[in-house]
Structures are given as structure tokens and as C-alpha cells.
Amino acid sequence: MPGFTELEPLGEGTFGRVVLARQDVTGHLVAIKYLFPWFVTDTTQLGAFRQEAAALHRVADPHVARLYEFFETPQGAAIVMEAVPGVSLRAILEADGVLDPEAALALLKGSLLGLAAAHTAGVVHRDYKPDNVLVTGDRQSKLVDFGTAVLAGDTGLPVGTPAYMAPEQWAGGPATPATDVYAATCVFFQCVTGHKPYQAQETEVLRNLHEYAPIPFGEAPEPVRELVNLGMAKRATERPASAAVFLGELERFAVAGYGEDWEERGRTRLAQRAAALVAITPLAMLAGATAALAPGGAAVAAGSGTAIATGAGGGVLVKAGAIAAGIAAVATGAVIVVSGGDEPPPPVVAAAPLRASVVTTTDRAPGSTVPVNAQLVQVTGGADPALTERINQQLRAPVDAWTRYISDAVPGWGPNTRNPGVRNNASVRTHTDSLLVVRYEHRTEGAPHATWDMKVTTLNIDLRTGRQLGPKDVFADSVVTDDGVTRLMREIWDPRDCPETAGVTYQAANLDNPDPQERPIEFALAPGGVEFDLEMPALGGSTACGARTKTLAYTEAAGLLRPEIMALVPKDGPAPTSRPDGGPRQGVAASRLVIESGGRFTVRPQGLEDVVVDLPSRSCPDPRRYANCAYFMVTDNTKESAEQPRYEPGKPYRRSANGRACNAAGRKDLWQDGDAVLLEERPSTVAGEQATYQRWEIQCVPKGTRGGAGEVKVTQQVWYVPGREEVVLDEWNTPGLEQLLANATWR
Template sequence: MNDEWRLPGFTEIEQLGTGTFGRVVLARQENTGHVVAIKYLFSRFAAEPAYLDAFRQEALALHRVVSPHVVKLYEFFETPQGAAIVMEAINGVSLRSVLQADGALEPEAALAVLKGSLLGLAAAHSVNVVHRDYKPGNVLVADTGESKLVDFGTAVLAGERGPSVGTPAYMAPEQWSGGQATPATDVYAATCVFFQCVAGHRPYQADDTEVLRTLHEHAPIPFGEVPQPVHEIVALGMAKDPSKRPVDALMFVAELERVARAGYGEDWERKGWSRLAKATGLLVAVTPLALLGAGTAAAPGVAAAGTGAVAASTGGIAAGLKVAIGVVAATAAVVGSVVVFSDASTPPPSPPTSQQAVALKVAMKTRTGTVPGTNLPYRGDFPEVTGSPDQIWLKRVNDALTAPIDEWNRKTGPGAAKLEPERGPYALLTKAEVRSQNERYLSVRYTHDLENKPHPTWSYGRATVTIDLKEGRALTPAELFAPGAFSDDGLGKLAERIWPDQEQCGPVNAPFPYRPLKAADLTDDRKVWLAFTPAAVEITASLTDLGFSTACGVQDYTLPYDKVADLLNPDLVAGVTGGKPLKGTAPAQGFIDVPVGALTLHLPPDWSVRAQGLEKVLVAPGCPDPKKYFNCKYVLVTDNTKESAEQPTYRPGGFYRRSAGGRACNAAGRKDLRQEGDAARTTSATAPVGGATATYEEWTVQCVPRGQSGGAGEISVTQRIWFLAEKQIVVMDEWRTPGVDELLRSATVG
């Protein structure tokens, strides 16, 4: 490997490993003495866009995922000669090495390792990243008593489809067929590794890959080969159907802790790490870092790419990604363009005169041509983004910005080509307007039309595209909304705010009754679009496509953010508004602190709080008698570490019962019925609670007569559930209580 490019400013100490596409080395930064790990892409792949883009995506995934259970990204360098990821160096050993040495682990030790790496996966899942290659070699057991997740080389955004990649021994059934990558895919792989830790062998073993695929897809789950207390963990995490597994790693952690406490006692984790230390002690003692006496490396200081080169960080690690793009001085060891991603605790110093920063530019362009398969001309406006040296990134962004033109042509062209020729000549038109633009977001609204259309009053479809410029991609309709809000219920609330008097097209008593919006209106044959300005969200609805008269056409509505902020993605709103306070969102004065375990809710003065056994009942404003709150809107908050015979603990992955005798259907106005019928989960997501991330679920529970278990009822209730797994705090709302989301966002988590 002597001909391989090396990052200037670093001295290699030892090669830690090689693969098909690159190598990992331990290195010391020359001007600071800090020890780091550097992952190099082999130079022969530096000119291959596909390999380079995959390597770059690994660095971006590492940047997005911030957790003490994920190896830290320090810097990413990209040059014509090669590319390198500079990472935290961990004084520890891979779980693969531990298993090779010991064969198997005691259950408590295996649970402790699994919990730490699951928390790393949970951090990835919280930012929509799926790892796709969880295996023993990608879990490091550190001498600090924690496990860390490494190697995001195959990571993708949740929901993406792709080729079957991963390690066959741990691949989920849906992964073999190139199905959607979801957090549940990682849960399956983590469970397979856990099985191997306690059983001493992989759950399915075969020399032939196709045989292994058949086993993963169809063979019974071998949970009987692990100790009885962890049967449930293996059966749950290795379910063939991804919808039957915990929806993400955070929910799986909650199940793991419940099972571990029940099977191995409250101090299971301490015992686990103590026993693991015995298994790893000798291995860690002879790692390169231990022999150097370096311990876990600190963040590098100034990363220099040769004399007069880019200085991209000044020491430490920060949450934000700094991007420097420039040209290195002629005396530098690296000549040509250099891209540096750097996590730095302070902003980088002013760049040298030889480095000229490149800013993104947006300019309106017009594209013309003929609709494929017809003689019909088209003319479409679109904003074009330039200024990035990353051609793949630019293509992805600009393809998204021109997609509305292509969709309009494809959808309308064949029909328009058949119109009466005497009314022509016809042409398909698309106009574009930039509604907001800053360093993070670009939101564009498109208006479609037909030149010489048959009737001058006819209006046609619209489209919107909102680009996340940091990630270089268009946001999906679901990503425009707050967690849990992209649902029929959430869109119904949006409709209530657009049409508070329910007059969508004419009076309420018109031939067209009020129709709440649904999530499918933004995904299947689009009928509703959202664009974002610095002051308001703009909603466009094709009332004709929603089932109203053709005379209703396409209508535009504008809502200030303070009217809809609870329904929208908070990061998006903060990004397009520049983080300015929204009108009407300041907290009320004189609030009351309500502590529940590690959670403290800051309750506005017009709310009240009551005790109901182990639950705190938060009664919403407007209740005539808060002491008799059963017919009022209220929220239940409980510490899941406590239980009694009458109030057993909440079980994550199911609806909220926490009552030995069943709960009455108060929210449905039926105290005579109990929430003991069939239950179905309709929403799975994450949501902010204080500064933490909670799992968020919605369940529809059938109300049945007392004594009946299961089955359909004549009425149902819908539960909204927030669960902080690490703190074991549960919040449940059955009334769609106004203000709950903001109440939870403003809470404090200790």
C-alpha cells in the first residue's frame, strides 16, 4: 500500500484493518500529538463517482448521528488524490474479537453490550438513518464500560430501497429482497448478534447464501436456544414481519430493560459490565492505544493539509458541521480542490488568501422542449442551484427542482395533445416562484397551465418542492410535519384551521359537504401542497380533485406559523423563519412545575393536576369541575418504574392499559364500556419531550362491555402515547387535548 495517498499532517502508527475499498489506520496528528483513527478510500477509487459518493455519505451519516454510543466524526477530507474520514480512536476491542476469544457471553454482559449499541442505533434512527450492517465487527467494547457503533458505510435514510447489502448472517428478511430500509431492519440484526452472544453461534448457519436467505425468511425463530429470561427479546426482535418488531432501537431498549430487570434484577447492567470486563480485559490491554498509553483519543486540533493548506478546525467537537471548500496553496502536499467537513468547538479561523469560499447560488432558468411521445411543446421555469463542487449533490438537488415540470408533462401531455387543433396551438407551461431561500432551506412553488386552454377560467395543478440544502435532498410530505402529525387526524386538524367555518367551496349547506384532509391527499395523486415563506406556510388545495365542483378549481391559503406550528416540523419552521419567536407562542406566566420521575412539566395556570394512583392527571382548561374530570379533556403522566397490583407497568409496543380492571372509555363518552377490545397501532414515530426524544405512537382501541376481551366494539378511542425509554416516563392522551405537544416540548428532563 506504499503508493496509497496519505493525509498530510498525520503520522501513521499502525494499520488497523483493510477491506475491499479502503483501509483504517491509527495515526498521530503531528502538530498536536492527538491520536485518531483514519479511514482511507483506496486511491484507485478516488475518481469513481459511485465509490466516492458512498464514502462521502458515510461521513455525512457519522456527522448526523451524535451519541456517546457512536464513534465520533472529527473531519472528512476529499481531494483528487483520495478521501479520508478522521474519527475518534477507541481504546477497546470489537465484539467480534470478544466472541472469538470466549465463544459466548453471560446474558447480563450480552444485554449490556446490546443496550449500548442499541442506544447508538436509536441516535441514528432519531435522525432518519438506518445502519443496515449491524454485526459483531461493527460494535466496539470500550475500556470505559460502554459499547460504540462504528462503520456507517452502508447506511441509508429510512424508507429508501436499494440492493441487498449487509452481512448475510444478520440480514432481516426484507433486506434480502431489497425492500425498504427501516429502523426495524437494524433491530433484527441487533437481535441476531445478541443471540450469537448468548448462544455461542449465529441463529441461522449455512454455507450457501441462498440457503441462508431461506432460513432468515422462513425458518422458525430459535429462541429456545437462549436462556429462558431472554426468550421474549429474541422472539420480538427477530420477527419475520418488520411490523411485528419494535419500530426502532429506542423502543427495543425499553423492552430490553424491562426483560433484563425481570430476569436478572435491578443491577443487571452493573453485573453485565463487570462480567464483560473480565472477558475483555486481556484483549484491551494489548490494543495499540493501550500500548501507547493514549486511552481514548481527544479531538484533533488544527488539521493541516500541508504548508499553507486548509485549517479546518481549532480543537474539540461541536454539534454543527462546518464546510470549507477551497484551493490549496501550490506548496501544499495536496494539490487541487479540497473539501473538508469538520466538527469544531469554535468557528474555523478566517481562511488564507489562497482559499476562496464558494457559496451556493440560485438562479431562475427556463427549460423548453417537446413532451415525449407527442408534438406538444412545453416551457417550464425552475430554480437552478450552482456553486458546489459536488456534482452528484448538485444533480440530486436540481433533479428535484425540475421534477414538477417532468411530472406535469407526463401527466397532462398525452391528453392535451388530443385537444381540438383549431383551438391551438397548445403548450404546457410551468411557472416557478421561490418562496423562501437561506443557507439551510429552499422552498419553491410551481403553477401549471396550458397555453390556449379550452376555457380561460380553468386552473390546473400546482406543485411545491422544499429542499434541505444541508442534506442535499427534497423533503418528503411526511417530513414537513411534526412527529405524529402526518396522519389523517393531523391533516384533519390542518383542514379545521384552513376552513374553520367548514366552507371549503360555498356555504356549509352546499351540495358538496365538508371534507377533512387526509394524509393520502399529499402522497397519492397529489391534491394538496405546502410551501414555506419566512412568515407563513402557504397551502394550495385542488378542490376539484378533492371531489368538489370544477368551478371550485385550485385555491391558495396562507396561515401564519403561530396558527399551525404544532403541526409542522419544528426544525423546518425554525429554519425558514430564522429561529425568530413565533407570535403567540410565548409561555404563560405563573406556571406550576409538576414532577413525574425524571420529567418535570411546566403546567400553565389554567390547567390543573390531580392524582390517580400512580398516575398524574393533567386536566386541560375549560373543565367545569377539575375534581370530577372524567368528562373533561385530560392527559395521564406516569413513572413506569413504579407499579402496583391495581396499576401494572405500561408495556412498550402495546396500547396504554395500566389498570388491572381495564380503563373506561371516557373519551368516547361511554363509562359503561372498557378498553379491552382489539387494538391497532396506526402511527409510529419519534417526538421531542424536553431536550430528549421519545417514541410516539397512536393506537385505536375498541370499547367493549365489561368482561369481554378482544373483538370489535360499537365505538373506539384513540390513544396518543409518548414514551421516554431511558427515563421510563409515559404520557398518554385520549382526548386530542389541545396544547399537549407544546407542553411536552417545553418540559424538563432530568
């Protein structure tokens, strides 16, 4: 597109790629959807792309992403539209698994308002799904991607996303507003249950389920079961005739089930979750800004007599109302640009965004001798170059400090030390207009002992001043005393996890020790709570206790933090009301993985295994007794003991101390020592690294028996990461676990 500078890729779809771009003249941010170049001569795909622009032109509503321009030449085509500062519903569901019923209802209401506007304009979306719903931090949701939309009553091809397609879509019947109602109800069901209404590997089986299987409304919360039953009726004539009609039913069930204020609670919770996720995307720079296009100057096209205007992209802008004629005119080779409105809103100039990204450096700190292959966070942009540089100096300092520390230590490692070096991982925990929180995991190559392997450093930087926030800036005066630190430790640490620490008192001076190697506690102001990294040997524990990550929800930390910090932190919705032994948390650390879960999990150590308890999956009143709860386990396979030998790749998981009972089958008296059959093996991904996934069926037999069939059996799911020697075991079929593992990070 002429007149625009591409900033970031936002994704790819059926027809093309979408980028975030800045209009060169005004500085406005927009989303541009480019048709893939190989489709320019494909009349079917090019026609569908034009059709999307036509559909967006017809629908003008706050709950639908706004069309600014449709630009087409013989060399390509593009749709310029509103850049929505939000994240997809799919991203939220992948992070959280399920939504509170009020939040799901609020999202459904916003979507129905957008669909109602489309239906009023005679347009049926035909592909409503979590990917096509964007949720913003200002409590709104918007529909995007009208690439398969048609006019109501048109038959069209039987297109859509199989998991949400209405029975009439499978048969290629006419598209009606009731088709969109069905898809929206399927997505709502997924929001409140954590899974799609019908699931199958084969498309034909999925079609039969949508056409003939009973509606699974009983799995939804009781107050909305009838709403699900209504919206997923098999016959289109038995569903609400349009989104507007269904919206009235939604209001009735929502008020009856959750009270008059259901929408306020639901929208607030949804917006808070979206804001936390959008903060780590390229669209974070849109916060507080309006992506508006400036009106161009009026002119008259030579020889046409048609009033036109200069478009934002510098092309010829045909005013609204001429879209059908404009598309037809493409055959002549003319440049066609269609505007979505007669007078776009006046420009709103956003402040220069300050962006944070993870980069890799091999530069050594002055005076160091060991090789470096380290990640660190850098910021770019910003209105004040001096401030940006000051922030980058703060971000670089911990990497250099660790490099110098290891370089000084290497001579004492002895003559057998080989290939010493420094590497580290970096992650951005929080990035708002005022706060940047970064976590570094400093690692060592060739160290003589495992206790040298890793040190964590966290940085909480005030982006307004470029200054790092220390303990005295963050914690109340009553906390930064010896007694206060001891009380703080009692809040975040259960001594039973490392008995050597029981009765230990702590010194406030160590909280901000200028030598990072002497600081036993690091803290990060993360979404949902304060994350503490604890070096247990420095807190009185043995080296076997290792390092632990604990999270204290902000509702529980309110009396410990200064009021100005409480106003600054990125609260991620209402924090959990109970926190047995440090959980539930917004993100949990298990072995070397950090798994984001929206407070769904808590972690209990079991020797060399970390047990990740799935709190809402079933009755789990006490996570300490996790044998009564659903859980999965994460373990570092580089470590072993006489009781817990290493996991052997290609075999069932048996490294648990004293063997594995058949808890998942409800039989604690039987053991997983019977016959085992490998049901499935395939590649997978864990935290960005290649993994092998295996699914085993194992017979449960009396203890002491080896082999044979048993009364019951369990299914083991095992993810093995050879590059990290990390193993994940799941016997409870934890919903969404594979996606959670794919999105996890290493610590």
C-alpha cells in the first residue's frame, strides 16, 4: 500500500496476511489485509476478497472492525481497516481454558450486537469462531474476518469452521442469520465448558454429530443450559431467527441466572484478561490511541464527473455507495479504492510507543573472559531518546553482572573445567505505559556443580523515569524490616516444602543487596500477583531445596505493597479468594517450565517431580492431598535418585517414587505395573522446543504383580523434550494441556 509503513505482522488467513501499519502522513495505526499475490489472477479468491470488503462496507457498528479503504490494482489488493487493540477470544481460551459465565455472556452479547448489525444489512458472517472475535481492554468486543460472508438467502459454498458449522451449512443450504446464531452458541458453549460441543478427528464424523447428535446443553452451567439448547437447535427454523432475537433471550437468561448486574461483572473480567494478554502483543502500542484516518482533499476525476477524494493511502478514493460499481470497474485496470465512510473522524495522534523485545547478544561485559550467548530485553521508540537509553542500560546491567561473576569464578573451578560460558533466557512479565517487568534466568555452561547452574534476576522499571523500583519503592515501610521480611516469608513460603527453612529469620538488608548474587529473593510485579523467586540455600535450606517461584495475589498483597504500587500494577481480574500453600496463581512454575493458567493450577513438589494440581477440574478441597485431585506432573530428567530413576524415552512413565498408583482410575489400591500398549506417538511442541508425544494404555494390577491384564486401566499422556530432558506426564486428560505446554516458557 502506498503511503503506509508496515510495522508488525499480525497473522495470516485464508486469503492473505494482515499487518499493523502506520499512515505516513498522519501517523495513524491501521490494520492492512493484503491478498496473497498468487491469488491476484484467481477469480474465485479475488472475488471472495472483494466480497469481504463489500460486507464490511455494508456493516457499520461499534462491534464490527471498521472498513477504511479497499484498494485494488492489477498488481494486488488490500483492505485497510481499523486496528483493534485487542486479542482474539481464542488466545483468551488458550490461556484460561474457560470463562466465568458472566464473562462468556458479556462476550456473546457483544458478538450478537455485531452480528445483528450484519443481519440488518443483509449479511451473514458464516464463519463465527473464537479466532474472529477480538476482545479489547476497554470492555468491548469486535467481529473481524468477513471473508466468507454472503447475503442472507444465498447458498454459496458449504464453507465455515467445522467445529461451529450449523447443520444447514454442512448440506450447503441457504445462509440465514440463524446460521450465525448456531455458531455463536457453539462458541459460547466452549467458553463455559472448556471444550467444543462436538469433537471428532474425521470431518464426516463431525458432520454427523452436528446434524444428529443430542445437544450437550447439560454440560453448561445450569442457568444457561436452555440458552444453549435454543441456539443449537438442529433446524434453523427452531432457532431464534436472528442475532437480535437471540439477544433478547440472552438478556432474559442472564438476569434470571446471575442478577441485574451480570454484564458489569462479566465485561470487567473479560476486559482485564484481554488487557493482560494484549500487553505482550504488537497491538499494545494502540493502547489509548484511536486508529483513525484523516479525510482527504476533494477533487474531480478527469473525464468522469464523479466526486472523489484523495485516500489515506494516496490512491483514488471512491466515496461510499459506489462499491458495487467500483468493483466492477476493476476489469478496466483502473485503481479502485472504496471508503467505509463519507467523513472519517479527525486524526488522533498517539504518543510514540515504547516497545520491548527480547534480543540475543554475544557481547562480553568489560573485563570478562567467558563466551556469552545471552538473551536480554531492549526497548525501542519512545518520545525521549535519553530515557530510552537509560532504560536499556538498566536492562543490560544484570546480564553483564552475571557474566563478570562467572568470569571471576572460573579460575577456581579447577583444571577439569571445560567450555565455561554464560547463557540466559529473558522474558517480559509486564509491559504497560508506566511499568516494564523483566525476568532473567542466568545460566552457566561447564560449572563444576549443579548449584551454579542458574540465578534469577528480576527488574521492575518505572518507564516514566527509567528508574528500577527496589524493595523500598515497592513494599510498605512495615515490610522492609527484619520482622516484616520474616512475616512476608511466612506469607509466600510454606516451610514444609523445605523443612530446613522452618524457624529461620530473615534480614531486610538482603532484599536490596547491591550484589545480585547475595539477594535471596527476587520479585516481579506480574499480571495477577507478585512473583517471588526464592533461592532456598540462601534462606537456610539445603542445596536440594533448589530455587522456587511463588506468587502472591494482589488482593493478599494489598497490605504489603505501597498504595502507589497497587495503583500501578497490572491486576488481572479478581484474585482468588483462597491460596492454599501459595496457589492458585496466574502463572505457575513447575520444574523448569512456567505455565500460564489464569489461577487454574497450584504446584506441589514430590521429590524430583512437581505435581501441578488442576483445582477447578473436580472437588479438590486440599491440594496437599493431591491424590484426591486431578493433576499432571513436570520433572527434570537430568536429575535422578535411587527412588526416582530417569524416565526412559519410548516407555511408559514410571519414575515416581514407590511406583505409580491408578489414582486417575479411582483405584488407589492398584498399580500401573500391568501390560502397556502404545496407542499414539507424534511430534509436539513444549515452550517452543520440539517434543515427542506418546499416549499409553496401562493395565492396573495388584501391587507386586508384573504384567497381565487388570480390572481397570489408565491412559498416560507423556511429553518428552529431548533438548531439555524435561518430561510432562498427564493421566487425567487435563483439558487444553497441550496448548498450555506449547505456550509455556522456560525459566
